[in-house]
Amino acid sequence: MAPHSCKGCLRGIIAERMAMSSKEKPMEVNGTDENGIDDNPSMPWFGMDIGGTLCKLVYFEPKDLPKSETTSEVETLRNIRRYLTKNSAYGKTGHRDIHLQMENVTIRGLEGTLHFIRFPTNEMKNFLALAKYKGMAKLVTTVCATGGGAYKFEDDFKREVNMKLAKFDEFDSLLTGLHYIDRHNPTECYYWSNPTEESKCNKVKYDFSSPYPFLIVNIGSGVSVLAVYSATNYKRVSGTSIGGGTFLGLCCLLTGCNSFEEAIELAAEGDNTNVDKLVKDIYGGDYARFGLPGDLVASSFSALCSFGQMNSKDRRNKATRQDLARATLVTITNNIGSIARMCAIQEKIKRVVFVGNFLRVNPIAMKLLAYAMDYWSNGTMKALFLEHEGYFGAVGCLLKYHEAVES
Numbered sequence: 001m002a003p004h005s006c007k008g009c010l011r012g013i014i015a016e017r018m019a020m021s022s023k024e025k026p027m028e029v030n031g032t033d034e035n036g037i038d039d040n041p042s043m044p045w046f047g048m049d050i051g052g053t054l055c056k057l058v059y060f061e062p063k064d065l066p067k068s069e070t071t072s073e074v075e076t077l078r079n080i081r082r083y084l085t086k087n088s089a090y091g092k093t094g095h096r097d098i099h100l101q102m103e104n105v106t107i108r109g110l111e112g113t114l115h116f117i118r119f120p121t122n123e124m125k126n127f128l129a130l131a132k133y134k135g136m137a138k139l140v141t142t143v144c145a146t147g148g149g150a151y152k153f154e155d156d157f158k159r160e161v162n163m164k165l166a167k168f169d170e171f172d173s174l175l176t177g178l179h180y181i182d183r184h185n186p187t188e189c190y191y192w193s194n195p196t197e198e199s200k201c202n203k204v205k206y207d208f209s210s211p212y213p214f215l216i217v218n219i220g221s222g223v224s225v226l227a228v229y230s231a232t233n234y235k236r237v238s239g240t241s242i243g244g245g246t247f248l249g250l251c252c253l254l255t256g257c258n259s260f261e262e263a264i265e266l267a268a269e270g271d272n273t274n275v276d277k278l279v280k281d282i283y284g285g286d287y288a289r290f291g292l293p294g295d296l297v298a299s300s301f302s303a304l305c306s307f308g309q310m311n312s313k314d315r316r317n318k319a320t321r322q323d324l325a326r327a328t329l330v331t332i333t334n335n336i337g338s339i340a341r342m343c344a345i346q347e348k349i350k351r352v353v354f355v356g357n358f359l360r361v362n363p364i365a366m367k368l369l370a371y372a373m374d375y376w377s378n379g380t381m382k383a384l385f386l387e388h389e390g391y392f393g394a395v396g397c398l399l400k401y402h403e404a405v406e407s
Ligand SMILES: Nc1ncnc2c1ncn2[C@@H]1O[C@H](COP(=O)(O)OP(=O)(O)OP(=O)(O)O)[C@@H](O)[C@H]1O
Pocket: 050, 051, 052, 053, 054, 055, 147, 148, 219, 220, 221, 222, 223, 243, 244, 245, 246, 247, 248, 260, 261, 356, 357, 358, 359, 360, 390
């Protein structure tokens, strides 16, 4: 393959710098057992959740570096720490969520700060190249990892940066991280009051200190539903492939948008009733006998096939990109809400916690879920949300690593 020659772009810079340092001999990985558990605490301060769409990277910045680190390690560490904590964007696609940063948390007896970083999983090659350029291959023996990518990319980590992955199950990690963050952040858990009335709708803090049993609905690329009975006792009760990835894929196809943020902005300006067929479009009002209000979506997207006197081609031409984005968001969200409700009924669980990055910058979906859970359960079920939405797996695998080292 020809070397990347585009001056100024991240890939170009990395390619140039790596060509310069390619003569460096990779360090040996030492001190790790067969599970990747490393008893040298010098660098395992990263937790990665490598998902189907996004890679979530959590970095624990200890206030004081452990004494076991040698001088050259300290220097490299300082550079990496400076790079991560002084920037909020890494290339065009990496972001640090500064608003989520957690100060004064303790991991394995050390006090420090948790930083939350994300980038698209399809940038993994560039991430590894950058990690190599920053000297990680000389320093890090182990990185804690979870999500499907911990398995898929394991060989790439070893080959490119000589890093060993300490792998943990994604749902064990999700639960461990969720409990830890909820314990350390008093305003982590909340619900939406009056979700149908924009002027009265507010985020309200929820005390989640006695959580069991509860349902977790993890809306990532796909959706997993877990019933949780204690800190360690849970089962995966259901799932659906129609999740956040479906929303983004269909939205890009229908509207020509190019990012999740753009899709959500379009949806915020759209009206799904120009696209969906409502109960009142079919009944002329409510279908009262079975409690179906006239404003309920009876059939998603089907106003585009036929509507009153207007022919379907005119109807399709009238639907804006914004309407299509909103209808896609409402369709996917309602479907997830419906599955969540059925799982909650089946498991006899009243509290449903929605997590995953589909909910990022997405109050429309959260309010819809809040409304649907409340309305269809006659107020007996509660939809709960968490501020650190998609980062629990990354935090959890880091904690599980340190638990394993300590024991
Ligand atoms: N900046 C973004 N880029 C892409 N998708 C985003 C972004 N922000 C939010 N999303 C939404 O979040 C979803 C991914 O969520 P999340 O990171 O929780 O899942 P994942 O770990 O990648 O997927 P899975 O768990 O299924 O492997 C996307 O499908 C999209 O709907």
